[in-house]
Amino acid sequence: MTTDKIIALVDDSLYAPSVCDHAGWLAGRLNAPVTLLHVLGRREGARPQDLSGTIRLGARSELLQELASLDEQRARLANAQGRALLEDARGLTEAAGAAQVDTRLEQGDLIDHATDRTTDGSVIVIGKRGLAADFAKAHLGSNLERVVRSARVPVLVAARAFRPMTSALVAFDGGGSAMKAVDHICTSPAFTGMRIEVAMADPLPRNAQGQMDEAILRLRAAGLDAQAVTLTGSPETALPERLESAGHDLLVMGAYGHSRIRRLIIGSVTTQMLREARRSVLLFR
Numbered sequence: 001m002t003t004d005k006i007i008a009l010v011d012d013s014l015y016a017p018s019v020c021d022h023a024g025w026l027a028g029r030l031n032a033p034v035t036l037l038h039v040l041g042r043r044e045g046a047r048p049q050d051l052s053g054t055i056r057l058g059a060r061s062e063l064l065q066e067l068a069s070l071d072e073q074r075a076r077l078a079n080a081q082g083r084a085l086l087e088d089a090r091g092l093t094e095a096a097g098a099a100q101v102d103t104r105l106e107q108g109d110l111i112d113h114a115t116d117r118t119t120d121g122s123v124i125v126i127g128k129r130g131l132a133a134d135f136a137k138a139h140l141g142s143n144l145e146r147v148v149r150s151a152r153v154p155v156l157v158a159a160r161a162f163r164p165m166t167s168a169l170v171a172f173d174g175g176g177s178a179m180k181a182v183d184h185i186c187t188s189p190a191f192t193g194m195r196i197e198v199a200m201a202d203p204l205p206r207n208a209q210g211q212m213d214e215a216i217l218r219l220r221a222a223g224l225d226a227q228a229v230t231l232t233g234s235p236e237t238a239l240p241e242r243l244e245s246a247g248h249d250l251l252v253m254g255a256y257g258h259s260r261i262r263r264l265i266i267g268s269v270t271t272q273m274l275r276e277a278r279r280s281v282l283l284f285r
Contacts, residue, residue, distance in 0.1 A: 004030060004032045004121060004122030004123075005032060005033055005034070005035055005121030005122060006023050006026050006027055006030070006032050006033070006034045006035070006098075006121050006122065006123055006124075006125060007034075007035050007037060007114060007121045007123070007124045007125070008020065008022075008023035008034055008035070008036050008037065008089075008093065008124075008125040008126075009037055009038075009039075009110070009114055009124065009125065009126045009127070009147070010036050010037070010038050010085065010086065010089045011038065011085075011127070011130060011131055012085065012131050013127055013129060013130050013131040013141075014129075014160065015127025015128055015129055015130075015158060015160055016085075016089060016127065017092055018127065018158045018159060018160055018161055018162050019089075019125050019126065019127050019158045020036075020089050020092035020093040020096060021092065021093075021096045021158075021162035022096075022125050022156060022158045022162055022280060023036070023093050023096070023098065023125045024092070024093045024094065024095065024096020024097040024098040025096055025097055025162065025164075025165070026123065026125070026156070026190060027093070027096075027097055027098035027099065027100075027101075028096075028097030028098065028099075029189050029190040029192070030122065030188070030189055030190055031099075031189070032121075032122060033098070033099075033100035033101070033102065034093055034098045034100065034101045034102070035101075035102045035103070035104060035121065036086055036089045036090060036093060036101060036102070036103045036104070037103075037104045037106065037113060037114060038082050038085055038086050038089075038103075038104070038105055038106070039105075039106045039107065039108065039109070039110045039113050039114075040078055040079070040082055040105070040106070040107045040108075041107075079105065082105045083103075083105055086103035086104075086105060087103070089103070090103055096162075110143050110146075110147070111143065111146050111147060111150050114126075114147055114150075114151070115147065115150040115151050115152070121153060122153060122154075123153055123154050123155070123156055124147060124151050124153060124154075124155045124156070125155075125156045125158060126141070126143075126144060126147055126155060126156070126157060126158065127141060127157075127158050128140060128141065128144070128157050128158060128159060128160065128274065129141045129144075129160075130142060130143065130144075140271065140274055140275065144157065144274070145256070145271070148255050148256065148270075148283050148285065149255075149256060149285070151285070152285075154181075154184060154282055154283065154284050155255075155282070155283045156280060156281075156282050156283075157274060157280060157281045157282075157283060158280050159277075159278060159279055159280045159281075162280075163249050163279075164249065165194065165249040165250050165280075166193075166194060166195065166249060167194055167195035167196070167197070167246070167247065167248045167249055167250070168185070168191065168194055168195075168196055168197070168248060168249065168250040168251070168252050168282075169197050169199055169239065169242060169243055169246065169248040169250070169251050169252070170182065170185070170196060170197065170198045170199065170215075170252045170253070171199060171235065171239050171251065171252065171253035171254070171273070172198045172199060172200050172208070172211075172212055172215060173200065173205050173208060173235075173254070174200075174205050174207060174208035174211040174212070175205075175254055176254075177253075177254025177255065177284045177285060178211075178215075178253070178254050178284075179211070179215065180254070180284045181252050181253065181254065181282070181284045182198075182215045182218055182219060183218070184284065185219065185222075185224070185252065186218055186219060186221075186222035186224070187222070191224065192223075194224065194225075195225050196219055196224050196225065196226040196227070197226070197227050197228075197229055197242075197246060197248065198212060198215055198216060198219070198226060198227070198228050198229070199228075199229045199230070199231055199238075199239060199242055200212060200228075200229075200230055200231070201230075201231045201232070201233060201234065201235040201238045201239070202230055202231065202232050202233075204230070212228055213228075216228050229242070235269060235273070236269060236272040236273060236276060237276075239251065239253075239273060239277070240273070240276040240277050240278070243277055243278070243279050244278070248279065249279060249280075250279055250280055250281070250282060251273070251277050251279050251280070251281045251282070252281075252282045252284075253270070253273065253281065253282075253283060253284070254270075254283070254284050254285070255270045255283035255284060255285055256268060256270050256285070270283070
């Protein structure tokens with residue numbers, strides 16, 4: 001029995017069922033419990049403010065009392081809605097294969113609750129887009145990058161629909177996060193029996209070929225069916241095309257490893273990959 005825990009972040013978005021499916025699937029593979037976390041905004045579940053100090057005229061008293069009553073009703077409804085959402089998510093996660101599911105309803109900043117040391121698990125599962133970005137295909141969830149940058153564990157970004165995972169494409173550049181991803185794949189039961197393809201985009205980074213060979217040796221020593229492939233074109237274009245043409249179910253890659261200057265000038269490769277890939281993506285920092 002493992003003591004690892006899967007943290008799944010759920011909200012009202014169309015991606016929530018997929019998050020539950022991914023968390024349930026992972027729980028079955030890892031034999032791990034799942035914690036479903038829903039975080040209300042600072043105002044959603046807040047208790048009504050004490051506005052008495054601002055009252056100077058009697059005519060305002062009735063209006064302030066009415067506003068305070070509305071705030072209290074909103075907070076109560078937000079909490080009830082959050083609890084109902086978590087119970088629905090629990091049912092979906094259990095149906096997807098999780099044997100133990102806990103729920104947590106919190107208020108405040110999502111990043112604080114998702115990544116603090118008391119709640120860290122073996123992996124965090126989050127939807128690719130949130131409630132506000134459901135219909136904006138060019139945009140990602142507003143909290144996604146913050147969660148990935150703050151997390152000390154891998155982050156699984158769930159695509160809109162779950163698909164059983166039998167193969168994975170590893171985006172490899174020879175960097176530290178890429179080797180961390182390879183080591184994780186070698187030891188995680190989630191990848192047992194999967195077909196693994198390790199891909200680099202041409203032109204290859206300096207000394208990357210030797211590191212690629214080392215990665216393939218490690219994966220095969222772990223008993224995995226691992227192959228190397230060199231792609232032509234920019235990673236942002238070549239990797240999503242390879243995902244589709246080779247029928248992979250998952251993309252594994254390092255995240256947000258470039259300098260702030262490069263990101264300002266030409267943008268983030270990670271962000272572009274998340275936008276373009278139609279599969280779930282497992283990110284390592």
